Amino acid sequence: MGDSWAGMRRALPSDDADELTWLLFRQDDVLSLGQAQAQAHLTRKAIRHRVATGRWRRAHRAVLVAHNGPVSSAQLRWIAVLAAGPTALLGGITAAQAGGLRGFSDRIIHLLLPATCRRAPLPAGVRAHRTTHLLDEDVVHVGRPPRTAAARSVVDAAQWAPSDGQARAVVAAAFQQRLVGGDDLHEVLDRMPRVRRRRLILSTATDAAGGAHSLAELDLLRLLRGAGLPEPTRQLVRRDAAGRRRYLDAYFEEWRVHVEVDGGQHLDPAHAWADMRRQNELWVEGDRVLRFPSWALRTEPEAVIAQIRAALLAAGWRG
Structure with missing residues (x-):
C-alpha cells in the first residue's frame, strides 16, 4: 500500500486535455466503470482491452485503477468511495486524516452512508457506518474524495474508536493540530443527541478548547480535579527574556507554581535544551517549576499529585 504513485507531483493537464485525463487527475487515477x-465515453471492449494489456487494473467489481503499480492510500480511499456508491463519504478517522489529522494509523477505511441508501459490496478493509443525521454543514463539498467536515469527522472518529483512550486522543489531537476549535464539536453534538461516548467527547472538547490541547495535559487536568486541587490556567502565554511567546502547560497563578508535562519530543536534545532554558528563566523569576514525563501521569499518578500538592502547600495554598 505504498504511496509511490500518488506521492509523485502530478502535472496539471493541459487546457485541451480530454475528459478522461481530467477525470483521472481529479480522482488520483481511480474511476468507476460507470464513469x-x-x-470518458469508453466502450466495454475498450475497458477490457486496457485491463487485459495491463495498462489498467480492476480494483473492485466496478472500480478501476489507471495503472498497474502499487495502490496508494489516497487511491484506496477513492476505491472505497466509488465502490460504495454516489452517496458515500469518507468518515471518521479516515475523513479526519484526509483533512490533515496526523499521528494515527488506522488501516480501515471508514465510510459514512445515509441510513436509507442501498450499499453495494465493499472492498476488503472498508467499513461502512450508517447515519440519519447528516446536514449540509457536516460535508466538505470541495473535498476529493467526498468527506465529512472536520468537526463531524472528529466526533465520528471518537464514537467509532476501539477504546475510550483513543477517542480522547483523537479529540485532543484535533484541537492541538488546529483542525477544530472553540465550540465546533459541541455544535455537532447538539445535532446528534445519541452519539456514543457523548459525555467523554464533550468533556475532552471542553478542556481542549480551554487550552489543554495535548492528551497528557488533559490527563493532568483529570488528576488535579480528582485530587481536589485548584484548577490551573492552561497554555498561559508568557514572554521570555528575548520577548518570545512561551506557553505554560499548567500554571497556578496565585501560588506561582508551574507544571510542565514532557512528551516524546523531549527526547530530542534541541527541544530538551529549549525547555530547560525556559524552566531556568521561570526559576529566576521566582516560580516553582515541576516537570513530569507524560507516562508518569498514567503509571504513577499518586506521586505526581503528591509533588504538586507539596509545591502548592509550600507556596501558601491552604488546602
Whole structure:
C-alpha cells in the first residue's frame, strides 16, 4: 500500500486535455466503470482491452485503477468511495486524516452512508457506518474524495474508536493540530443527541478548547480535579527574556507554581535544551517549576499529585 504513485507531483493537464485525463487527475487515477463509460465515453471492449494489456487494473467489481503499480492510500480511499456508491463519504478517522489529522494509523477505511441508501459490496478493509443525521454543514463539498467536515469527522472518529483512550486522543489531537476549535464539536453534538461516548467527547472538547490541547495535559487536568486541587490556567502565554511567546502547560497563578508535562519530543536534545532554558528563566523569576514525563501521569499518578500538592502547600495554598 505504498504511496509511490500518488506521492509523485502530478502535472496539471493541459487546457485541451480530454475528459478522461481530467477525470483521472481529479480522482488520483481511480474511476468507476460507470464513469469510464458515461464520462470518458469508453466502450466495454475498450475497458477490457486496457485491463487485459495491463495498462489498467480492476480494483473492485466496478472500480478501476489507471495503472498497474502499487495502490496508494489516497487511491484506496477513492476505491472505497466509488465502490460504495454516489452517496458515500469518507468518515471518521479516515475523513479526519484526509483533512490533515496526523499521528494515527488506522488501516480501515471508514465510510459514512445515509441510513436509507442501498450499499453495494465493499472492498476488503472498508467499513461502512450508517447515519440519519447528516446536514449540509457536516460535508466538505470541495473535498476529493467526498468527506465529512472536520468537526463531524472528529466526533465520528471518537464514537467509532476501539477504546475510550483513543477517542480522547483523537479529540485532543484535533484541537492541538488546529483542525477544530472553540465550540465546533459541541455544535455537532447538539445535532446528534445519541452519539456514543457523548459525555467523554464533550468533556475532552471542553478542556481542549480551554487550552489543554495535548492528551497528557488533559490527563493532568483529570488528576488535579480528582485530587481536589485548584484548577490551573492552561497554555498561559508568557514572554521570555528575548520577548518570545512561551506557553505554560499548567500554571497556578496565585501560588506561582508551574507544571510542565514532557512528551516524546523531549527526547530530542534541541527541544530538551529549549525547555530547560525556559524552566531556568521561570526559576529566576521566582516560580516553582515541576516537570513530569507524560507516562508518569498514567503509571504513577499518586506521586505526581503528591509533588504538586507539596509545591502548592509550600507556596501558601491552604488546602
